[in-house]
């Protein structure tokens with residue numbers, strides 16, 4: 001599924017983020033930036049040990065922030081490492097921190113003149129964020145960013161399993177319907 005926001009595309013696909021050929025892929029890392037399980041482990045395995053060596057120089061990353069490295073053996077030239085919140089009950093700033101992880105990643109892509117970026121569903125694995133709530137926050141943050149910035153031109157979410165893809169498709173359809181209503185009701189000039 002794909003929708004357009006101004007000059008940019010948001011795309012949802014099922015797949016493995018380590019295989020993406022976008023300018024950057026986003027890693028759902030932890031504050032140490034020294035590797036872990038899930039998507040983090042898969043990215044480090046695919047990129048090779050040079051990625052960990054560069055990560056060691058970064059001094060970690062706060063939750064909600066992001067840092068950029070090279071992609072080494074990946075098809076993507078860059079990895080943007082971000083840290084989503086560990087989900088507790090939704091009342092410990094988790095929505096703000098998750099939105100910030102997406103926004104900071106998009107800002108870094110823009111600052112580095114990257115045209116395309118691929119995200120996993122940050123925090124929805126080991127960090128336990130409920131999938132549907134996380135999809136709303138992720139897609140709302142991406143849509144808002146692309147409404148006010150001309151780049152990146154392609155933002156792809158790479159979902160690992162069919163059910164997570166379905167959830168994101170349903171949420172993006174809601175947003176797309178709303179955007180259409182807004183443009184239909186806009187006063188003619």
Ligand code: AR6
Nearest residue numbers: 016017028029030036037038039040123124125126127160
């Ligand atoms: N491609 C795309 N998505 C994937 C892949 C893949 N290769 N592998 C897993 N996913 P998680 P988190 C999905 O647990 O919740 C690490 O140890 C997965 O199904 O990777 O942010 C870090 O070091 C899920 O939907 O990240 C941290 O300590 C999503 O990616 C911690 O886990 C995120 O799951 C971060 O936990």
